[in-house]
Amino acid sequence: MAARPLVTVYSEKNEATGTQVKCPAVYSTPIRPDLVNFIHDQLRKNKRQPYAVSTKAGHQTSAESWGTGRAVARIPRVRGGGTHRSGQGAFGNMCRGGRMFAPTKTYRRWHRRVNVAQRRYAAASAIAASGIPALIQSRGHIIDKLNEVPFVISDKIEGFKKTKEAVAFLKAANLWDDILKVYNSKRYRAGKGKGRNRRYKQKKGPLVIYNNDGGLVQSFRNIPGVSTVSIDRLNLLKLAPGGHVGRLIVWTESAFRKLDSIFGTFSRLSDVKKGFHLPHPKMTNADLSRLLRSEEILKAIVPKPSTAIVAKKQRHGNPLKNRALMKKLNPYSSVIKRAGRAATAKSQKA
């Protein structure tokens, strides 16, 4: 399917400027939610910090088993005397004060390497999904009153210095409802994360993608839910938070224009990503149900051959009980029966 031809650029007051930008080819990338989910999963592991139990934990005793013959379990026991601790079990994961089962190690494989091509595919897919209003809505964003998808704004917002300006812009652009949703969703985290500097949880709002940061990041950063990303450093974790495609994205004009050069097209290579062009879809027209109903295909289908008319199967009767059936099969049976009847009548008379 062809990409949408032209996208209108809007001013920071949400009025259509005259400019129109040709929609980049990225928006025609096949949308692969499975791939995005997998890559997101892998990439999320890369920011982890190792954790482990102390190597010495549970082993800082010179305990030895008492062996058999003492009417106690054979677990190693703490030596010496004079304290509660003496004679207590040590070392085992079942013992109090013993080492845990399989102590966690720092050399666990924390990070994952992901193929570059896959990463790029996932990013392109996520951007493509952000061009479909249905997917943006299904992800949970409120875009009822948005002017257009993809939403492109003039470069003026890159120069915003005050949060007030940013808020005014969001309200004018009818994006404020999405941010209200974020406000209303703020709640305590369940579990220990509360006490580990992860006290609150809230939903995600729109993502602002810019080219040059002339104050934009600072003006938008205090608004809850809003994320900002530079076009040169697109991040899948921001494009598809939670592994779900379809984040609400606000583009600045220069960032939007750069997309074609960053990702290339299906035929033309990218300027920035060496040797990369957008992945071809498996089907040029993916609307399967429509295809099957289309005239061209229906005409080409060979009609089902008409089957020979099969005689209606008769119900099988029992000739021994059904005299008519018996007659059909064996006409002489009636003679035999008559003779038999005559013979019995004769014997009865006599």
Added chain:
Amino acid sequence: MQSDDIAWGVIGKGQCAYKAPSKTQMFCRNEFNLTGLCNRASCPLANSQYATVREENGVCYLYLKVIERSHFPQRLWEKVKLPKNMTAAVKLIDENLLHWSKFVRQKCKARLIRIHQYLIKMRRMQLNQHQKIIPLARKIERRETRREAKALIAARLDNAIEKELLGRLKEGVYGDIYNFNQKAFENVLDQEVEMEEEEEIQPPQRQFIEDFDESDDDGDDDEDIEDAAYTFDADSDDESDEDDASENEEDEASDNQEEGSDIDMEDIGSKKKVSFAPLPKAAPTKVSKKATKKRRGAKIEIEYENEATAPRKKIIS
């Protein structure tokens, strides 16, 4: 790029914010959904050409969505006001959805009919003036009833009423007219007789009275070595003083009661009139009080007084 099948492939099997699963079925919370169920044909997100009938403030509207406007969310839904007449409305729906899918047409009409039905019911219910059902918060109700009961007990109404009535009686509000219950009256009299008897039988009591500062010199001369051992606190002496005064008052009051009751005993036969003489002022008789003296060492003062029933009073410092 934009394809319903793709959208359904993501939404149907995957994550959708509007999905509301129950044990048996998957529902769709999207307000434009025709049936309320989450399936391929009903999903307003996965169908580019879609229509619904919705009711706002009693007026029905037909909402239409076409693929041409799918990228302009603000203008996406076309709103057509349906006439109040249901047949006319059905006709209008047919006109607007002329070559649309049978499913959408049928469901829109069905939805319209249902909306009309419940609107009629609402109007009928309003005429009947239903009782307003207010939910009771169980915990709060339980708590409040218990508190009311406690407050009732704490108020001690019986005592308050009794006091109030007695007060009025003493003030003389009822004058001489008040009729007492005979049995209760006799009970009270019996009680008074018992009280008198008790008081007469009382043995002479020891009374400890405080020292007074004036009599410093007097005390020095009359020192007794024997009594030097005793040392009492000032507080206990004060208390004993008060007891002394109250005891005297009681004696006088009981004396008065005796007189009153004597008079009334005569009147029992005719009418039960009781008049209480005004309470005598508490005047402690024959007790000389001197200002307390600060204890300096073991000084002892003994005072003797001449009284008919005056018991010995020891003053010990």
